[in-house]
Amino acid sequence: MLFLSLVAVPLFKKAHDPASAQRDFVQQARRFRRLVWVALSLLIVTGAILLPNYVNFSVTLAAWPLAVRIKLSLVLLLIVVSLVHDQIIGPKARTLKHKSIAELVKAEKLLLRISPLLGRLTMLLGLAVFFAAVSLVRS
Numbered sequence: 001m002l003f004l005s006l007v008a009v010p011l012f013k014k015a016h017d018p019a020s021a022q023r024d025f026v027q028q029a030r031r032f033r034r035l036v037w038v039a040l041s042l043l044i045v046t047g048a049i050l051l052p053n054y055v056n057f058s059v060t061l062a063a064w065p066l067a068v069r070i071k072l073s074l075v076l077l078l079i080v081v082s083l084v085h086d087q088i089i090g091p092k093a094r095t096l097k098h099k100s101i102a103e104l105v106k107a108e109k110l111l112l113r114i115s116p117l118l119g120r121l122t123m124l125l126g127l128a129v130f131f132a133a134v135s136l137v138r139s
Helices: 002-013 018-053 066-096 106-138
Strands: none
Touching: 018 066, 018 106, 066 106
């Protein structure tokens, strides 16, 4: 997530051939997408294994430690945003990139603006999950 946002995007924006840069970026994003989903899967599996160390399942969710509830919420939000970006918005945005700006309706232009923002939001959520995990271990 960090590599695409902090390294790849600035490099591709400086490219002399925007069409080639766009293809290269999509190729890199697809390659990293597999890695991100593997990492998210590991996060879920290890979280499910470690959760009993932090919570008592016989009490209500409201009685769980705040750090646990925050991290679980962030992980859920990260998964939802990633799914929406990878399965819905991203493919539609790639299709729309082949049209000229004049052919696009207002909703399509908005979709093209939202797509990279969702990618950045995914990165920020990933960092938030990391900091929530550190907070959970330290509490």
